[in-house]
Amino acid sequence: MGIEQLRGASTAMRIAGLAMAVSLAVNVTPAAAWTYKEAAEPYKGATIRVLDEITPLQEILKTIVPEFTAETGINVEYELLNHFEVINKGQADMLSGRGYYDAIMLHGFQVGPMLSAGALMAIDEMVADKALMNPDFDEADMINPAYATTAVSGGKRYGFINWNYNQIYWARGDLLSHPDEMAAFKAKYGYELKPASTFKELRDVAEFFTRPAGATLAGETLESDFYGIVMEGIKGGSTFLSLWGNFMKSYGGDIVDASGKPAFDTPENIAAIKTWAELWKFAPPGMAEYSLIDVPTVMGNGIAAQAIAWSDFVLGIDKDGVSPYSGKFVYGPIPHKEGMVEARSVEAEPSVTVISTHTENPEATFLFLQWLAERRQQEALLKAGQGGVPIRESSWALPVMQNGKLAGLFKAMESSLEVATGKPKMPDFYELYDVLTGISQEIGLGRLSPEEGAKKAQAAMLDICDPCLLN
Amino acid sequence: MQRTLTARDAFRRKTLWTALVVAAAAFILFPVIWMIGMMVKPTDIMFARPTEWLFVPTLEHFNYVFEQKFHHYLLTSVLLGLISTLLVVIIGTPAAYSFARFEMRGKDDLFLFVLASRMAPPVCLVIPYYLIFARIDLLDTFIGLTLAYMTFNLSFYIWVLRSFCRDLPAELEDAARLEGWSRVQIFRRIVLPLLRNGIVATSVLCFIFAWNEFLFAFMLGGKAVKTLPVAIPTLITTQGVRWGEMAVVGMVALAPVLIAVFFLQRHIVRGLTMGAVKG
Amino acid sequence: MTDVPIEDMPNQGGPSKAVVKRQPSHGEPVWYPYLLMAPAMITLTIVALLPFLFAVFISFHEMKFGKFGDFAGFGNYVELLSDGRFWNALGVAVLFVAIAVPLEFMLGLTGALVLSRPIWGRSVLIPFLFIPTMMAPIVVGLLWKIMLAGSWGLLSYNVIEPLGLAGETSIFASPDYALFALIFVDIWQWTPFMMLAFFAGLQALPINPFRAAAVDGANPIQRFFWLTLPMMTPLLVVIGLLRLIDAFKVFDSIFILTGGGPGTQTEMPSVLAYKMTFEFWNIGEASALAVVVWVLFFVFCNVFYQVAKKKLNAF
Known part of the structure; x- marks a missing residue:
């Protein structure tokens, strides 16, 4: 089908997803009687081990895993570890050939390195196998382009999407709708104060709300400094990913060209970096040490007016008893470049659970992964968790996602996931990311100008890989 | 005056x-x-600005810590700390004594060998360990971690205890030998009692090192053997950081060592001189 | 009360040493000392030497992503030694150790001298003073994050930022201050260890030379430099060397507080090795780094050992 050729534009991604579904429909004749019980018959009694990352959603998932065993007779040891453990130990397990786990959750960026190490088993044959694949699975319902760009490489599928980390725009609604502030903003910038939808608005709102202690904010005197925006800035974390996914790509740039050659010092990228670096002026002074831990902490404690943050972390902050500002927050899509809404891009980290090449039970594992991604399980999960980050388009319509206090957040997520893609498959992703984060920090801290930084980054990239894409 | x-x-x-x-x-x-x-501060004012110095305490953080079975990890940590320290004492004491008491061929080289085993950054030993342990099924076992902990604790123990042994009076042993005591008797009835302070002090330090160790426990442990330091980062969740819970676990992790030091300090203070003070 | 002789014996000075010289094996057969050592040597061979040799083996191979590739000769070493990041990491470590260890040393000694004055409730104070050393490094890292994190850290907010101490940025985010902040954390954690060890040493000093010096009219400062310091030297050397080796390998707190940043300002060799291993999965080069660091230490310790043994009678 040439799925890979279609990558690039977001509409093409959707087509890709559909194309996969079509090919699926052709392969599978409607067999009404397909059940997990029957499909699992040959693998009854097998035990599979699955490693996933601990989140409240996965903890709920863990409670429904026994249902799969009851249905199929396949035993599942479903292990939850934290973010770093899943990456380090999961990779160590696959790369060392230990093969303790049959399936392991991979963040999108891990897929490239693991593919190039030959650690992942493609699932296409099993998808095509009528005995194994539920004809009603509805693969086209998986959120795209995230699914097609993350789980598919070189025309092969490596798993179903597992979850969809994504970033959103997060702001203090109480401040943005305060009459005094609205009047002052209008007077200064000549347009209405509202949640930012473009980079220019993001910058203006950030500048407007950056105030020293003693100044007035929303009618009250500030006891300490207040800032216009907060983002990640630490070495590691998603500092560079946010610059890349949210800014550079929205300017029409990227870090590699179509052939995979490093292309960091393009005018588009430099313009994007300028926009990003200027925001540092309106951010808390310690932003270069801020990780995804600090950003929600800063927002939750009322230190900044806006943030670009991971939406799943917001779930933990916008709760009564956690932040005094809970209920006052508003959410929106990540802003885009003025006049370039069609190029908008959002940093996201869709993840897949992959089957290790060392597994002895690929079919049983496949059945389990398929079962997890079924609509039934996904809906049960979101209901039990009172919302969350969905992996299926149909999940957006669930009452729990539409109503309730966090409906605005879910709306923003949906917008992010309309354009969110997986990371390009880069074998040297980690080296690139480490070096480019360091350079980004230097630009943010004003030690390098955007032009110098871009030049340095280009040289550093060429030093690591050329071309940088797999295949 | x-x-x-x-x-x-x-x-x-x-x-x-x-x-x-x-x-x-x-x-x-x-x-x-x-x-x-x-530990008892409500989450919503944890980092309030201006800082809230006075607040109504809450026990919610403790509940979560128990729900998440942190007491299991505590038990694992205690067991692992005790087992590995005990083994180090059993293996290390005769060696330290031998280094201090006897002149022999190649002694300096052997001693440098002991020192040298502590010099490589542990980060770099983790992968060799992982690969070997994966092959012989020692990942996620008490035995495996006990072995790994010896890389840093055994050499430390021998090194420190040796300076202490050096100042044991040889005359007592020589006299006992003339009396016809066996080697085992001499070791048990003269050397060990005299070394008590040194052994307690050094093994408490070894226990602290094992207790706090992170990297080996993280990579070579797992579901079955999970220590407190490894469990702490699980409080950094995608739903934010559970700071209150982290404080609870951090303090709970401190308590056993603090109690041990409190009761054993007499030995520790004496033992820590490592017999290295010359009169 | 059985341990009374222990306090007295060492203070008699020399005799045990003299006996050792005259009677090296105390009438025991030649194999006896080796027998006593055997379990430890065998254990160390298994737990330390074999994994290390394995690392050496890996360092001579192409090993990316956990799979053995071709024999690479010194390829990994060439790559490592021509990598600016490695030299940067060494430089950072040398700076770190050169500042942290002497300061810990001096503060520890001062603390020990103060602690050995007559004070009330010393046995209660000592365990509490020892707390920083007893805490897991990972907790120490998080604790100082809570204290010094930009804007939301307790001390940042209440002290550093009102006084403008860190300028435009926060402590851990500042290219100029981040390393010093980490050194500060290390000093906080390890000075108590030094202090307790030195305090123990002071407690064990024999009283007679001090009486004699007092009779001769030596003032406290003279007594410190003429008596205390020389008698403490062996202890100071052992503790100092131990701390030096450990300070060079600091990892947990850096990883939590700065991740090696900003840029590579705080990237110590162990942090670089971690990245090479678990992020880049370039195990070959990481192993080469281990071997190089090990060789540096080995040479250093060897020289140090010989000198200390001859000049300071420290081992």
């Missing part, structure tokens, strides 16, 4: 020095005291 110091002066001086030490301790331990407060 010194002899004219009155009891009153001595009392004053003592009080003054005590006040100084207490003030210094309070200053040094301020972050720890703050962390103790965090």
